[in-house]
Amino acid sequence: MKILFIDSKLSKSLAMMSGNGIIIKHNGKNIALDPTKSTDADVVFVSHAHMDHLHIPSNGENILTSHETVKIANTRGYHMLNVKESLDGFEMIDSGHILGSRGLLIDNEIFYTGDVCTRNRAFLQGAKIPKCDTLILESTYGKSEFKFPSIKKITENVNKIISDLYSKGIPIILIGYPLGKAQILTSMFKHWGPIYLHDSVYEMNHVYNELGIDLGNSISYSEAEEYNSLSKKPWLMVAPRMNSKSKFVTEMKNRYDAVTIGFTGWSLANWYRYSSSLDYVLPLSDHCDFEELISIVKICDPSKVYTFHGYSIELSIELNKLGYDAEPLIRQNYRLSDF
Ligand SMILES: [Zn+2]
Numbered sequence: 001m002k003i004l005f006i007d008s009k010l011s012k013s014l015a016m017m018s019g020n021g022i023i024i025k026h027n028g029k030n031i032a033l034d035p036t037k038s039t040d041a042d043v044v045f046v047s048h049a050h051m052d053h054l055h056i057p058s059n060g061e062n063i064l065t066s067h068e069t070v071k072i073a074n075t076r077g078y079h080m081l082n083v084k085e086s087l088d089g090f091e092m093i094d095s096g097h098i099l100g101s102r103g104l105l106i107d108n109e110i111f112y113t114g115d116v117c118t119r120n121r122a123f124l125q126g127a128k129i130p131k132c133d134t135l136i137l138e139s140t141y142g143k144s145e146f147k148f149p150s151i152k153k154i155t156e157n158v159n160k161i162i163s164d165l166y167s168k169g170i171p172i173i174l175i176g177y178p179l180g181k182a183q184i185l186t187s188m189f190k191h192w193g194p195i196y197l198h199d200s201v202y203e204m205n206h207v208y209n210e211l212g213i214d215l216g217n218s219i220s221y222s223e224a225e226e227y228n229s230l231s232k233k234p235w236l237m238v239a240p241r242m243n244s245k246s247k248f249v250t251e252m253k254n255r256y257d258a259v260t261i262g263f264t265g266w267s268l269a270n271w272y273r274y275s276s277s278l279d280y281v282l283p284l285s286d287h288c289d290f291e292e293l294i295s296i297v298k299i300c301d302p303s304k305v306y307t308f309h310g311y312s313i314e315l316s317i318e319l320n321k322l323g324y325d326a327e328p329l330i331r332q333n334y335r336l337s338d339f
Pocket residue numbers: 048050097115
Protein backbone atom coordinates (compact mmCIF):
# COMPACT_ATOMS: atom_id res chain seq x y z
CA MET A 1 0.00 0.00 0.00
CA LYS A 2 1.27 3.47 -0.85
CA ILE A 3 0.79 6.26 1.62
CA LEU A 4 0.47 9.88 0.73
CA PHE A 5 2.14 12.24 3.15
CA ILE A 6 1.31 15.85 3.21
CA ASP A 7 4.44 17.38 4.63
CA SER A 8 3.42 19.20 7.79
CA LYS A 9 5.58 22.26 7.25
CA LEU A 10 4.39 22.67 3.69
CA SER A 11 0.73 22.05 4.29
CA LYS A 12 0.85 24.69 6.99
CA SER A 13 2.31 27.08 4.44
CA LEU A 14 -0.49 26.18 2.05
CA ALA A 15 -2.98 27.43 4.61
CA MET A 16 -1.28 30.79 4.42
CA MET A 17 -1.32 30.66 0.62
CA SER A 18 2.31 31.61 0.59
CA GLY A 19 4.17 28.36 1.08
CA ASN A 20 5.51 25.89 -1.34
CA GLY A 21 2.63 23.96 -2.82
CA ILE A 22 1.81 20.34 -2.08
CA ILE A 23 4.51 17.75 -1.46
CA ILE A 24 3.80 14.07 -1.81
CA LYS A 25 6.10 11.23 -0.86
CA HIS A 26 5.65 8.27 -3.13
CA ASN A 27 7.89 5.22 -3.56
CA GLY A 28 10.73 7.01 -1.80
CA LYS A 29 10.48 10.10 -3.99
CA ASN A 30 9.53 13.62 -3.00
CA ILE A 31 7.24 15.13 -5.59
CA ALA A 32 6.51 18.86 -5.44
CA LEU A 33 3.24 19.91 -7.05
CA ASP A 34 3.20 23.51 -8.25
CA PRO A 35 5.76 24.82 -5.74
CA THR A 36 6.02 28.58 -5.55
CA LYS A 37 9.65 28.55 -4.40
CA SER A 38 12.69 26.60 -5.48
CA THR A 39 12.75 23.11 -3.96
CA ASP A 40 15.06 20.11 -3.61
CA ALA A 41 12.24 17.64 -4.35
CA ASP A 42 13.10 14.75 -6.71
CA VAL A 43 10.43 15.78 -9.18
CA VAL A 44 8.84 19.19 -9.59
CA PHE A 45 5.55 19.39 -11.46
CA VAL A 46 4.38 22.70 -12.92
CA SER A 47 0.75 22.31 -13.99
CA HIS A 48 0.44 25.53 -16.01
CA ALA A 49 1.74 29.05 -16.51
CA HIS A 50 -0.47 31.12 -14.21
CA MET A 51 1.59 33.17 -11.80
CA ASP A 52 0.34 31.34 -8.69
CA HIS A 53 1.82 28.12 -10.11
CA LEU A 54 5.20 29.38 -11.30
CA HIS A 55 8.48 29.78 -9.48
CA ILE A 56 12.01 30.68 -10.48
CA PRO A 57 13.61 27.22 -10.34
CA SER A 58 17.15 26.54 -9.24
CA ASN A 59 19.25 24.81 -11.91
CA GLY A 60 19.17 21.35 -10.41
CA GLU A 61 15.41 20.83 -10.44
CA ASN A 62 13.87 18.10 -12.57
CA ILE A 63 10.81 19.83 -13.88
CA LEU A 64 7.91 18.02 -15.42
CA THR A 65 5.68 20.30 -17.46
CA SER A 66 4.32 20.80 -20.99
CA HIS A 67 6.27 22.59 -23.74
CA GLU A 68 3.43 25.13 -23.99
CA THR A 69 3.87 25.99 -20.31
CA VAL A 70 7.63 26.40 -20.84
CA LYS A 71 7.03 28.82 -23.69
CA ILE A 72 4.32 30.85 -21.98
CA ALA A 73 6.35 30.96 -18.74
CA ASN A 74 9.36 32.21 -20.70
CA THR A 75 7.31 35.13 -22.00
CA ARG A 76 6.45 35.96 -18.39
CA GLY A 77 10.10 35.88 -17.31
CA TYR A 78 10.22 32.39 -15.76
CA HIS A 79 12.96 30.36 -17.41
CA MET A 80 12.82 26.66 -16.72
CA LEU A 81 15.82 24.41 -17.35
CA ASN A 82 15.98 20.59 -17.05
CA VAL A 83 12.44 20.31 -18.33
CA LYS A 84 10.96 16.95 -19.18
CA GLU A 85 7.67 16.22 -20.90
CA SER A 86 7.68 12.58 -19.80
CA LEU A 87 9.11 10.57 -16.93
CA ASP A 88 8.69 6.90 -15.99
CA GLY A 89 5.66 6.42 -13.77
CA PHE A 90 4.30 9.91 -14.44
CA GLU A 91 1.64 10.76 -16.96
CA MET A 92 0.62 14.32 -17.72
CA ILE A 93 -3.04 14.65 -18.63
CA ASP A 94 -4.66 17.66 -20.31
CA SER A 95 -6.54 19.60 -17.64
CA GLY A 96 -8.50 21.89 -20.00
CA HIS A 97 -7.79 25.02 -17.91
CA ILE A 98 -5.56 27.06 -20.24
CA LEU A 99 -3.31 26.17 -23.18
CA GLY A 100 -0.66 23.69 -21.99
CA SER A 101 -2.26 23.03 -18.58
CA ARG A 102 -1.86 19.47 -17.28
CA GLY A 103 -2.85 17.28 -14.38
CA LEU A 104 -0.43 14.62 -13.12
CA LEU A 105 -1.15 10.90 -12.78
CA ILE A 106 1.47 9.15 -10.65
CA ASP A 107 1.85 5.37 -11.09
CA ASN A 108 -1.81 5.15 -12.13
CA GLU A 109 -2.65 5.70 -8.45
CA ILE A 110 -2.47 9.34 -7.47
CA PHE A 111 -4.03 12.01 -9.64
CA TYR A 112 -3.35 15.72 -9.08
CA THR A 113 -5.73 17.83 -11.15
CA GLY A 114 -3.93 21.19 -11.03
CA ASP A 115 -6.44 23.87 -12.10
CA VAL A 116 -9.04 21.97 -14.06
CA CYS A 117 -11.98 22.55 -16.41
CA THR A 118 -13.99 19.70 -17.94
CA ARG A 119 -16.04 21.69 -20.44
CA ASN A 120 -15.03 22.43 -24.02
CA ARG A 121 -14.50 26.15 -24.66
CA ALA A 122 -13.55 27.62 -28.05
CA PHE A 123 -10.26 25.88 -29.02
CA LEU A 124 -9.83 24.13 -25.64
CA GLN A 125 -11.05 20.60 -24.96
CA GLY A 126 -12.29 19.78 -21.47
CA ALA A 127 -10.05 17.69 -19.19
CA LYS A 128 -9.97 13.91 -19.51
CA ILE A 129 -10.28 12.37 -16.07
CA PRO A 130 -8.57 9.04 -15.23
CA LYS A 131 -9.52 6.49 -12.57
CA CYS A 132 -7.27 6.71 -9.50
CA ASP A 133 -6.88 5.68 -5.88
CA THR A 134 -6.02 9.08 -4.44
CA LEU A 135 -7.39 12.26 -5.96
CA ILE A 136 -5.94 15.69 -5.21
CA LEU A 137 -8.66 17.98 -6.51
CA GLU A 138 -8.67 21.71 -7.14
CA SER A 139 -11.79 23.13 -5.45
CA THR A 140 -11.93 26.82 -6.39
CA TYR A 141 -15.71 26.76 -6.99
CA GLY A 142 -16.49 23.88 -4.61
CA LYS A 143 -19.78 25.30 -3.36
CA SER A 144 -23.23 24.50 -4.78
CA GLU A 145 -24.07 28.14 -5.59
CA PHE A 146 -21.53 27.91 -8.40
CA LYS A 147 -23.46 26.41 -11.28
CA PHE A 148 -22.26 27.80 -14.59
CA PRO A 149 -24.58 28.09 -17.59
CA SER A 150 -23.62 26.29 -20.80
CA ILE A 151 -21.07 27.88 -23.13
CA LYS A 152 -23.81 28.04 -25.77
CA LYS A 153 -26.04 30.09 -23.47
CA ILE A 154 -23.22 32.47 -22.50
CA THR A 155 -22.23 32.92 -26.15
CA GLU A 156 -25.82 33.71 -27.14
CA ASN A 157 -26.18 36.24 -24.30
CA VAL A 158 -22.96 38.02 -25.15
CA ASN A 159 -23.67 38.08 -28.90
CA LYS A 160 -27.03 39.65 -28.13
CA ILE A 161 -25.48 42.34 -25.89
CA ILE A 162 -22.82 43.12 -28.50
CA SER A 163 -25.37 43.21 -31.32
CA ASP A 164 -27.58 45.69 -29.42
CA LEU A 165 -24.65 47.95 -28.53
CA TYR A 166 -23.13 47.77 -32.01
CA SER A 167 -26.42 48.89 -33.54
CA LYS A 168 -26.09 52.05 -31.43
CA GLY A 169 -22.42 52.50 -32.33
CA ILE A 170 -21.24 51.76 -28.79
CA PRO A 171 -17.81 50.09 -28.33
CA ILE A 172 -17.38 47.18 -25.94
CA ILE A 173 -14.57 45.98 -23.72
CA LEU A 174 -14.52 42.27 -22.86
CA ILE A 175 -12.68 41.76 -19.60
CA GLY A 176 -10.91 38.62 -18.40
CA TYR A 177 -7.46 37.73 -17.12
CA PRO A 178 -4.78 38.14 -19.79
CA LEU A 179 -3.56 34.52 -19.91
CA GLY A 180 -6.31 32.00 -20.62
CA LYS A 181 -9.61 33.87 -20.46
CA ALA A 182 -8.58 36.64 -22.86
CA GLN A 183 -7.67 34.10 -25.58
CA ILE A 184 -10.98 32.24 -25.14
CA LEU A 185 -12.81 35.59 -25.42
CA THR A 186 -10.82 36.55 -28.51
CA SER A 187 -11.66 33.24 -30.15
CA MET A 188 -15.35 33.33 -29.23
CA PHE A 189 -16.07 36.91 -30.28
CA LYS A 190 -13.48 37.87 -32.88
CA HIS A 191 -16.14 37.81 -35.61
CA TRP A 192 -17.25 41.18 -34.22
CA GLY A 193 -14.50 43.24 -35.78
CA PRO A 194 -12.57 45.35 -35.51
CA ILE A 195 -11.01 43.81 -32.43
CA TYR A 196 -8.32 45.55 -30.39
CA LEU A 197 -6.22 43.97 -27.67
CA HIS A 198 -4.85 45.53 -24.52
CA ASP A 199 -1.06 45.20 -24.86
CA SER A 200 -0.80 42.48 -22.17
CA VAL A 201 -3.45 40.43 -24.01
CA TYR A 202 -1.76 41.11 -27.35
CA GLU A 203 1.48 39.61 -26.03
CA MET A 204 -0.25 36.43 -24.79
CA ASN A 205 -2.35 36.03 -27.95
CA HIS A 206 0.89 36.21 -29.91
CA VAL A 207 2.33 33.29 -27.91
CA TYR A 208 -0.88 31.29 -28.47
CA ASN A 209 -0.64 32.01 -32.21
CA GLU A 210 2.96 30.75 -32.18
CA LEU A 211 1.79 27.60 -30.41
CA GLY A 212 -0.66 26.91 -33.23
CA ILE A 213 -3.88 28.45 -31.90
CA ASP A 214 -5.26 30.75 -34.58
CA LEU A 215 -6.65 33.83 -32.83
CA GLY A 216 -6.81 35.85 -36.02
CA ASN A 217 -5.18 39.16 -36.79
CA SER A 218 -5.81 41.71 -34.16
CA ILE A 219 -4.38 45.10 -33.37
CA SER A 220 -2.81 46.13 -30.10
CA TYR A 221 -4.22 49.02 -28.10
CA SER A 222 -0.97 51.01 -28.57
CA GLU A 223 -1.19 50.60 -32.33
CA ALA A 224 -4.85 51.56 -32.35
CA GLU A 225 -4.04 54.73 -30.40
CA GLU A 226 -1.18 55.55 -32.74
CA TYR A 227 -3.47 55.43 -35.78
CA ASN A 228 -6.41 56.98 -33.95
CA SER A 229 -8.50 53.91 -34.86
CA LEU A 230 -10.55 53.94 -31.66
CA SER A 231 -12.45 57.05 -32.70
CA LYS A 232 -14.12 54.96 -35.42
CA LYS A 233 -16.86 53.25 -33.44
CA PRO A 234 -18.10 50.65 -32.67
CA TRP A 235 -15.27 48.25 -31.86
CA LEU A 236 -14.49 45.38 -29.54
CA MET A 237 -11.55 45.26 -27.18
CA VAL A 238 -10.21 42.46 -24.97
CA ALA A 239 -8.57 43.77 -21.80
CA PRO A 240 -7.33 42.17 -18.59
CA ARG A 241 -9.40 42.07 -15.46
CA MET A 242 -8.63 45.27 -13.68
CA ASN A 243 -10.02 47.14 -10.81
CA SER A 244 -13.08 48.95 -12.16
CA LYS A 245 -11.53 52.15 -10.89
CA SER A 246 -8.38 51.45 -12.89
CA LYS A 247 -7.22 54.28 -15.10
CA PHE A 248 -7.36 52.30 -18.31
CA VAL A 249 -11.01 51.26 -18.12
CA THR A 250 -12.11 54.65 -16.76
CA GLU A 251 -10.34 56.35 -19.62
CA MET A 252 -11.94 54.08 -22.22
CA LYS A 253 -15.34 54.74 -20.72
CA ASN A 254 -14.81 58.50 -20.62
CA ARG A 255 -13.27 58.88 -24.03
CA TYR A 256 -15.31 56.39 -26.04
CA ASP A 257 -18.40 55.68 -23.93
CA ALA A 258 -17.31 52.05 -23.93
CA VAL A 259 -19.40 49.43 -22.16
CA THR A 260 -17.63 46.72 -20.12
CA ILE A 261 -18.50 43.00 -19.99
CA GLY A 262 -16.59 40.97 -17.40
CA PHE A 263 -16.18 37.20 -17.40
CA THR A 264 -15.60 35.31 -14.18
CA GLY A 265 -17.12 32.43 -12.24
CA TRP A 266 -17.09 34.70 -9.17
CA SER A 267 -19.94 36.69 -10.70
CA LEU A 268 -22.24 34.08 -9.10
CA ALA A 269 -21.00 34.89 -5.60
CA ASN A 270 -23.13 37.28 -3.56
CA TRP A 271 -20.17 39.42 -2.52
CA TYR A 272 -19.18 39.94 -6.15
CA ARG A 273 -22.48 41.50 -7.18
CA TYR A 274 -22.01 44.34 -4.72
CA SER A 275 -18.35 44.98 -5.40
CA SER A 276 -18.30 44.91 -9.18
CA SER A 277 -19.02 48.02 -11.18
CA LEU A 278 -18.70 46.40 -14.58
CA ASP A 279 -21.69 47.06 -16.83
CA TYR A 280 -22.28 43.34 -17.42
CA VAL A 281 -20.69 40.27 -15.92
CA LEU A 282 -21.08 36.66 -17.01
CA PRO A 283 -20.02 33.41 -15.31
CA LEU A 284 -17.59 32.14 -17.94
CA SER A 285 -14.84 30.29 -16.11
CA ASP A 286 -11.70 28.27 -16.80
CA HIS A 287 -12.47 26.13 -13.75
CA CYS A 288 -15.10 23.49 -13.01
CA ASP A 289 -18.32 24.47 -11.30
CA PHE A 290 -19.55 22.55 -8.25
CA GLU A 291 -21.38 19.78 -10.16
CA GLU A 292 -18.44 19.31 -12.49
CA LEU A 293 -16.12 18.86 -9.50
CA ILE A 294 -18.45 16.20 -8.10
CA SER A 295 -18.46 14.50 -11.52
CA ILE A 296 -14.65 14.36 -11.51
CA VAL A 297 -14.73 12.53 -8.18
CA LYS A 298 -17.34 10.09 -9.49
CA ILE A 299 -15.25 9.33 -12.59
CA CYS A 300 -12.01 8.89 -10.61
CA ASP A 301 -13.78 6.77 -8.01
CA PRO A 302 -10.94 7.24 -5.50
CA SER A 303 -10.62 5.85 -1.98
CA LYS A 304 -9.27 9.21 -0.76
CA VAL A 305 -9.85 12.78 -1.94
CA TYR A 306 -7.83 15.84 -0.93
CA THR A 307 -9.26 19.21 -1.93
CA PHE A 308 -7.26 22.40 -2.30
CA HIS A 309 -7.85 26.08 -3.29
CA GLY A 310 -11.04 28.06 -2.79
CA TYR A 311 -13.92 26.23 -1.16
CA SER A 312 -11.89 23.18 -0.16
CA ILE A 313 -13.64 22.75 3.20
CA GLU A 314 -17.14 23.10 1.73
CA LEU A 315 -16.41 20.64 -1.06
CA SER A 316 -14.92 18.11 1.35
CA ILE A 317 -18.01 18.28 3.53
CA GLU A 318 -20.25 17.65 0.49
CA LEU A 319 -18.06 14.75 -0.67
CA ASN A 320 -18.20 13.16 2.78
CA LYS A 321 -22.00 13.38 2.63
CA LEU A 322 -21.81 11.47 -0.65
CA GLY A 323 -19.79 8.75 1.05
CA TYR A 324 -16.27 9.72 -0.04
CA ASP A 325 -13.33 10.00 2.32
CA ALA A 326 -12.41 13.61 1.60
CA GLU A 327 -10.42 16.26 3.43
CA PRO A 328 -9.13 19.71 2.56
CA LEU A 329 -5.41 20.37 2.36
CA ILE A 330 -5.23 23.31 4.67
CA ARG A 331 -3.09 22.53 7.64
CA GLN A 332 -1.99 19.33 9.25
CA ASN A 333 -3.88 19.76 12.49
CA TYR A 334 -7.14 20.40 10.68
CA ARG A 335 -9.92 17.86 11.20
CA LEU A 336 -13.26 17.88 9.44
CA SER A 337 -14.97 17.22 12.80
CA ASP A 338 -13.74 20.63 13.96
CA PHE A 339 -16.27 22.28 11.69
ZN1 LIG B 1 -4.76 28.74 -13.26
